Amino acid sequence: MKLDHSQPLxxxxxxxxxxxxxxxxxxxxxxxxxxxxxxxxxTLEGRHGSGPSGAEIFELSPVLIETILLLxxxxxxxxxxxxxxxxxxxxxxxxxxxxxVLGAGFLSMEIYEFNHYxxxxxxxxxxxxxxxxxxxxxxxxxxxxxxxxxxxxxxIQVAKRGxxxxxxxxxxxxxxxxxFLDVVWIFIFSFIYLKGxx
Amino acid sequence: MEFFxxxxxxxxxxxxxxxMVAIGITLLAIVAGLTFFKKWGYLWREWxxxxxxxxxxxxYLISALLMLFRGGVDALMMRAQxxxxxxxxxDSQHYNEIFTxxxxxxxxxxxxxxxxxxxxxxxxxxxxxxxxAFPRLNALSFWLYFMGAMLFNLSFVIxxxxxxxxxSYFPLAGNEFSPSVGTNYYMIAIQIAGIGTLxxxxxxxxxxxxxxxxxxKLMKMPMFTWSALxxxxxxxxxxxxxxxxxxxxxxxxxxxxxxxxxxxxxxxMLWANLFWVWGxxxxxxxxxxxxxxxxxxxxxxxxxxxxxxxSMVASMVIISVLSFVVxxxxxxxxxxxxxxxxxxxxxxxxxxxxTGIKIFNWxxxxxxxxxxxxxxxxxxxxxxPIFTIGGVTGVMLGMSAADYQYHNTMFLVAHFHLVIxxxxxxxxxxxxxxxxxxxxxFMLNERIGKWAFWFIxxxxxxxxxxxxxSGLDGQARRMYTYSESTGFGFWNMLSFxxxxxxxxxxxxxxxxxxxxxxxxxxxxxxxPWDARSLEWATSTPVxxxxxxxxxxxxxxxxxxxxxxxxxxxxxxKLKEIHxxxxxxxxxxxxxxxxxxxFSFIFSIWIGVAIAxxxxxxxxxxxxxxxxxxxHIPVEEIEKTESELRGGK
Numbered sequence: 001m002k003l004d005h006s007q008p009l010x011x012x013x014x015x016x017x018x019x020x021x022x023x024x025x026x027x028x029x030x031x032x033x034x035x036x037x038x039x040x041x042x043t044l045e046g047r048h049g050s051g052p053s054g055a056e057i058f059e060l061s062p063v064l065i066e067t068i069l070l071l072x073x074x075x076x077x078x079x080x081x082x083x084x085x086x087x088x089x090x091x092x093x094x095x096x097x098x099x100x101v102l103g104a105g106f107l108s109m110e111i112y113e114f115n116h117y118x119x120x121x122x123x124x125x126x127x128x129x130x131x132x133x134x135x136x137x138x139x140x141x142x143x144x145x146x147x148x149x150x151x152x153x154x155x156i157q158v159a160k161r162g163x164x165x166x167x168x169x170x171x172x173x174x175x176x177x178x179x180f181l182d183v184v185w186i187f188i189f190s191f192i193y194l195k196g197x198x
Numbered sequence: 199m200e201f202f203x204x205x206x207x208x209x210x211x212x213x214x215x216x217x218m219v220a221i222g223i224t225l226l227a228i229v230a231g232l233t234f235f236k237k238w239g240y241l242w243r244e245w246x247x248x249x250x251x252x253x254x255x256x257x258y259l260i261s262a263l264l265m266l267f268r269g270g271v272d273a274l275m276m277r278a279q280x281x282x283x284x285x286x287x288x289d290s291q292h293y294n295e296i297f298t299x300x301x302x303x304x305x306x307x308x309x310x311x312x313x314x315x316x317x318x319x320x321x322x323x324x325x326x327x328x329x330x331a332f333p334r335l336n337a338l339s340f341w342l343y344f345m346g347a348m349l350f351n352l353s354f355v356i357x358x359x360x361x362x363x364x365x366s367y368f369p370l371a372g373n374e375f376s377p378s379v380g381t382n383y384y385m386i387a388i389q390i391a392g393i394g395t396l397x398x399x400x401x402x403x404x405x406x407x408x409x410x411x412x413x414x415k416l417m418k419m420p421m422f423t424w425s426a427l428x429x430x431x432x433x434x435x436x437x438x439x440x441x442x443x444x445x446x447x448x449x450x451x452x453x454x455x456x457x458x459x460x461x462x463x464x465x466x467m468l469w470a471n472l473f474w475v476w477g478x479x480x481x482x483x484x485x486x487x488x489x490x491x492x493x494x495x496x497x498x499x500x501x502x503x504x505x506x507x508x509s510m511v512a513s514m515v516i517i518s519v520l521s522f523v524v525x526x527x528x529x530x531x532x533x534x535x536x537x538x539x540x541x542x543x544x545x546x547x548x549x550x551x552x553t554g555i556k557i558f559n560w561x562x563x564x565x566x567x568x569x570x571x572x573x574x575x576x577x578x579x580x581x582x583p584i585f586t587i588g589g590v591t592g593v594m595l596g597m598s599a600a601d602y603q604y605h606n607t608m609f610l611v612a613h614f615h616l617v618i619x620x621x622x623x624x625x626x627x628x629x630x631x632x633x634x635x636x637x638x639x640f641m642l643n644e645r646i647g648k649w650a651f652w653f654i655x656x657x658x659x660x661x662x663x664x665x666x667x668s669g670l671d672g673q674a675r676r677m678y679t680y681s682e683s684t685g686f687g688f689w690n691m692l693s694f695x696x697x698x699x700x701x702x703x704x705x706x707x708x709x710x711x712x713x714x715x716x717x718x719x720x721x722x723x724x725x726p727w728d729a730r731s732l733e734w735a736t737s738t739p740v741x742x743x744x745x746x747x748x749x750x751x752x753x754x755x756x757x758x759x760x761x762x763x764x765x766x767x768x769x770x771k772l773k774e775i776h777x778x779x780x781x782x783x784x785x786x787x788x789x790x791x792x793x794x795x796f797s798f799i800f801s802i803w804i805g806v807a808i809a810x811x812x813x814x815x816x817x818x819x820x821x822x823x824x825x826x827x828x829h830i831p832v833e834e835i836e837k838t839e840s841e842l843r844g845g846k
Contacts, residue, residue, distance in 0.1 A: 017408070018331045018332070018404055018408055021407065021408060022331060022332060022400055025400045025404065026400055028434060028435065029396060029400065029434050029435070029438050032434075032435050032438035032439060033438035033441060036438060036439045036472065040442070040446070040457070040472070043465060043468055044457070044463060047465065048463055049456065049462030049463040049464075050462060124453065124455055125454040125455055126456070127456055127462045128462060129463055130456075131446075131456045135446070135449070135455070150821070153818065153822065154821070156822075157821075170821075
């Protein structure tokens with residue numbers, strides 16, 4: 001395999017460069033996916049039927065904790081990539097583990113939150129508003145869940161194989177994905193929760 | 199037995215039972231044939247596990263042709279039913295199912311597959327690449343599409359077909375008015391095929407942006423590759439909208455959510471909007487590659503370079519942007535108000551400008567060219583006038599005030615068939631004939647091909663021109679019958695005659711394939727059309743590595759320049775070639791998607807769980823797998839090359 005050593009490890013192979021560009025384009029498609037979900041949510045936001053409205057069910061504290069957890073995890077995955085560039089395997093793996101733990105924390109808070117909505121009588125079948133709300137947030141949550149497993153597999157590979165062009169490439173792409181989920185969450189936090197509570 | 203009752207056809211007829219038997223016998227015959235000729239291993243090694251873009255292209259092609267005949271039979275049944283007033287050939291339910299499956303099969307499973315077939319085969323060759331950027335994902339794309347198509351076609355004999363139109367508007371498509379599983383088939387089969395298409399989109403964008411031969415700047419790409427790039431950009435940005443819409447529709451039907459319902463705040467118009475936000479770009483996903491095919495063929499057979507290269511590219515870019523801002527014109531009559539309708543009227547009519555530029559560019563390419571009337575060229579020349587008629591009536595429909603007269607009449611049906619058939623079907627038949635020698639090593643018979651062309655082009659006009667008149671007279675689309683006093687009888691009989699001509703045309707094409715396979719000369723060289731772009735610079739049949747040496751490119755017609763202007767494509771220095779390994783995982787994973795889809799459709803949750811576990815297992819396997827492909831050494835390339843050039 002031809003390697004370009006003037007580039008960071010994740011960019012060093014031809015396939016690695018293709019993978020990264022391909023993933024950026026995939027993120028473009030994901031933006032359309034979440035864009036469609038947001039557009040649908042804004043359309044259905046005020047259509048509560050006989051169910052509750054956002055202001056009646058949203059609670060600030062769990063959402064704030066989720067936000068802090070996810071934003072921090074985005075920072076730590078950045079530190080992990082930085083450590084990878086410095087070829088520090090131990091630091092990279094530590095930051096990677098912290099990222100996944102924070103992600104798992106986020107997810108458990110979200111499960112608690114969904115449970116709370118269902119107890120408040122805001123299950124997914126109650127009204128157009130609850131359907132759109134839980135589908136939009138749920139799609140993000142599903143992405144985080146997939147990311148947790150994916151990140152775990154990459155972590156195992158880094159532990160077993162060290163930094164190779166492939167493992168570095170996978171770790172870097174994972175960090176792109178994780179940052180993207182963070183950006184989506186910022187939109188969810190601002191335009192679903194904060195807007196809904198006002 | 200209660201478990202099996204759900205698989206029964208809700209509205210059976212002798213024809214459906216007969217086709218059940220026919221499908222069963224065909225399946226048995228395939229299995230028996232493969233076993234008898236000991237071809238299972240061959241099928242698995244050479245086709246089911248292949249990651250070669252050429253073979254994947256050919257599999258797309260075969261599937262598209264099969265779907266063309268499935269959709270064509272639907273069309274014939276509809277035209278036969280409408281040929282005379284008060285006909286009893288089909289009842290209303292069957293007619294509804296048939297126009298629904300005709301639309302879905304033709305758009306999603308025929309036209310999409312056909313354009314992706316040509317893109318797969320041609321684009322890597324045109325840019326001088328070894329394969330696409332992600333060969334294994336390419337195989338996954340194909341198998342997901344294939345499983346989606348099979349799932350959809352199964353609806354006919356298991357559980358009942360969807361019957362709420364290819365647009366599947368809610369609340370009609372909701373559980374209340376469509377209680378059978380038919381619409382579940384629609385939602386889930388298209389979802390699975392759509393994921394495959396989205397993957398194709400990403401794959402080809404990366405391939406075209408990153409894997410072009412040295413010297414091929416963006417503005418030196420052949421026009422078909424340009425059209426493929428723009429098309430795949432539209433795919434990547436339009437298909438996620440469909441993904442979300444279908445997911446919401448599925449949830450409404452299976453889990454009782456309230457997105458498109460009429461109570462509890464649901465909004466049925468949200469479906470219409472989301473569907474067409476995808477659906478209108480989809481029209482251009484289909485027609486832009488067709489424009490690319492015509493650009494290649496017209497310049498080849500006029501023996502002139504393409505007129506207005508830059509304006510061709512610019513008009514495609516403009517079309518791709520406009521395609522996302524016109525969707526409301528599909529439902530002007532559904533209550534947006536005058537202001538919104540006016541805005542979308544203007545954007546709609548604006549699309550005629552870049553399209554017109556393209557038409558004039560083709561005409562100027564033909565002007566003073568030395569034209570050869572081959573079959574691909576005849577389709578291209580037939581396309582220009584018929585497509586223009588279809589396009590101009592589109593501008594008529596685009597005027598929102600006038601649309602209140604045309605909406606949901608046969609006038610609309612005539613319009614979109616007269617853009618899609620010359621725009622897409624002619625282009626695909628032209629492209630098929632044009633690239634056939636590169637794919638299979640022999641040419642299709644020209645004389646038989648011209649017979650097919652005349653039947654198909656005249657048949658198209660005879661079938662669809664009368665609908666303009668009956669539509670303006672008030673014949674609504676999707677009505678399964680009409681009374682004699684309406685006076686529609688004559689026009690519909692004429693349409694039926696045209697449909698029969700079209701059918702004869704397609705049968706002639708099948709005969710042509712059979713005839714040419716048996717009798718056509720295999721000694722055609724690598725460039726039988728005296729063509730202009732790189733795909734003709736490699737030998738026929740194309741070796742698995744495409745080009746022994748990556749070509750050096752100086753213009754959008756590098757091969758033409760190498761033949762006539764002294765450009766040197768190859769230096770003669772060979773290097774070893776890196777190739778991807780075959781893999782069975784895409785096929786296995788897509789089969790699991792088939793099981794997943796089927797289980798969802800019938801709410802068999804245990805099947806859903808098992809299939810999901812299997813899919814996750816495939817993903818885990820892929821994550822941990824280390825596959826560096828293999829290398830073809832220089833000696834082997836030299837050996838293959840000298841064999842291919844066989845004593846020349």
